[in-house]
Amino acid sequence: MSDSDQTKTVRGVKLRRDPAREGCFTVVELHTDLHDYDDMSDVSRRQRLHRHMHNEMQTLEIVAQGLADFPDAPWELRMQLARQCWDESRHSAILYRRLRELGGRKGEFPVMNYEWGVTQLLNSLPARLAVQNRTFEGGEMDLLRQQQNMWSLAGDPPTALLMDALLADEVHHVRYANRWLKQMAHENPRTLLQVVAGVQLLQKITAALAPEPGEVNAVGVNLTEFTHAEVMTNVGDRRLAEFTEAEIADLLRKEGFGSLVASTTPGT
Numbered sequence: 422m423s424d425s426d427q428t429k430t431v432r433g434v435k436l437r438r439d440p441a442r443e444g445c446f447t448v449v450e451l452h453t454d455l456h457d458y459d460d461m462s463d464v465s466r467r468q469r470l471h472r473h474m475h476n477e478m479q480t481l482e483i484v485a486q487g488l489a490d491f492p493d494a495p496w497e498l499r500m501q502l503a504r505q506c507w508d509e510s511r512h513s514a515i516l517y518r519r520l521r522e523l524g525g526r527k528g529e530f531p532v533m534n535y536e537w538g539v540t541q542l543l544n545s546l547p548a549r550l551a552v553q554n555r556t557f558e559g560g561e562m563d564l565l566r567q568q569q570n571m572w573s574l575a576g577d578p579p580t581a582l583l584m585d586a587l588l589a590d591e592v593h594h595v596r597y598a599n600r601w602l603k604q605m606a607h608e609n610p611r612t613l614l615q616v617v618a619g620v621q622l623l624q625k626i627t628a629a630l631a632p633e634p635g636e637v638n639a640v641g642v643n644l645t646e647f648t649h650a651e652v653m654t655n656v657g658d659r660r661l662a663e664f665t666e667a668e669i670a671d672l673l674r675k676e677g678f679g680s681l682v683a684s685t686t687p688g689t
């Protein structure tokens with residue numbers, strides 16, 4: 422298959438073509454085409470669960486594709502990938518069930534395969550672990566802690582509890598990737614080059630697809646304000662996932678909490 426058969430171009434950058442989807446799904450390519458709401462109305466609650474469900478489906482596909490693409494990876498790492506597939510399929514099913522309990526349905530909102538589009542361009546397992554587990558799922562840990570509070574404040578303790586349960590699994594997915602990346606880098610410094618290549622590609626694509634100031638999505642929400650919604654670094658879980666204190670301090674600095682870093686770093 423030629424490269425052009427496997428990729429698509431969106432806003433000037435190359436992405437892997439979308440995975441197959443059931444006919445009920447409307448697949449879009451930009452955040453402007455999504456229906457992300459900025460409140461906790463009934464339709465927004467369904468949309469949040471729908472988007473999350475689809476994200477878990479995508480993660481399952483990404484990790485399963487990693488198993489297929491890197492058959493020579495160490496057996497224990499392949500076992501971790503396989504266990505993650507089980508977790509992600511369970512996460513999708515749990516969110517689908519909750520979506521239906523709130524009156525929603527599969528395909529009710531447009532979906533986007535951004536994470537798939539980026540990770541499937543990466544031709545090494547260290548790069549995929551760095552981008553998918555360490556970056557995307559690391560960010561999801563921050564988001565899930567925030568969402569747990571949001572659902573709880575919105576008077577929906579069952580969904581808040583679900584977020585907490587998913588978070589426990591995500592910590593493990595990030596931690597095993599951190600451990601393997603550290604070990605692989607120790608055994609072969611070339612691993613670091615692969616990680617850097619992955620992170621640089623992610624930065625390039627993220628910059629190209631980032632909304633312009635004032636750009637609104639399909640339901641009229643201002644995307645540049647929306648993306649600045651308060652998602653704070655989840656320091657406790659990032660420690661559990663074995664990010665270093667220096668890495669956590671760096672995240673806090675980027676959020677404008679540089680002056681607090683000393684007090685969050687043990688021994689300083």
Ligand SMILES: [Fe+2]
Binds near residue numbers: 480508509587591
């Ligand atoms: Fe998950």
Ligand SMILES: [Fe+2]
Binds near residue numbers: 480509558590591594
């Ligand atoms: Fe995960």
